[in-house]
Amino acid sequence: MKRSIIIAVLAVLVTATIVVWMLNSEGSISGKAIGMGSIQLVVLAFAALVVYRRWTAAKNKLPAEDEMSKSILRRGAATSYYVSMYMWLAFMFFEERIDLERSTMIGAGILGMAIIYALSWIYHMYIRRSHD
């Protein structure tokens, strides 16, 4: 339950940051910024899903995490690590071809890693469905 609260607080902080950033941009939001914003929204949706799952488990007096969910987390982490390496390799390859600042590239990479982790968790949880 404590972890759910931490995740919820973090999600609220990220949402607040996005709102403040959008308000300060005064209607001049570029396509790139919209892309980054949508990635952040995907991360927030994932956080909301995690909080919801933990909350319903707590309501039904079930553990938030058990051996299967931990196994899925481990598999998700392993898959996302593997895929993330290829993402960074692609970034290195396209670095000179894309006109982006290094800090923006790193930020995009970190967000990309979060997205890849969320996707690999969803893959192992709902698609692969075999966790020996």
Add this chain to the structure above:
Amino acid sequence: MTNRLKELRARHDLTQSDLAQKVGVRRETIVFLEKGKYNPSLKLAYDIAQVFGMKIEEVFVF
């Protein structure tokens, strides 16, 4: 590996949530076990067998 979880659950009049609560796992884990999509740890297999008052090999068939 197959198992008789569904049959034993029905015989003991237990819902998936009841069994999950008794062995300390999420309901999803019981769902996955019943569908044969997840192989439990030795401890979980033992706990489940204890709930039904049986041996592990009587619940889980290798």
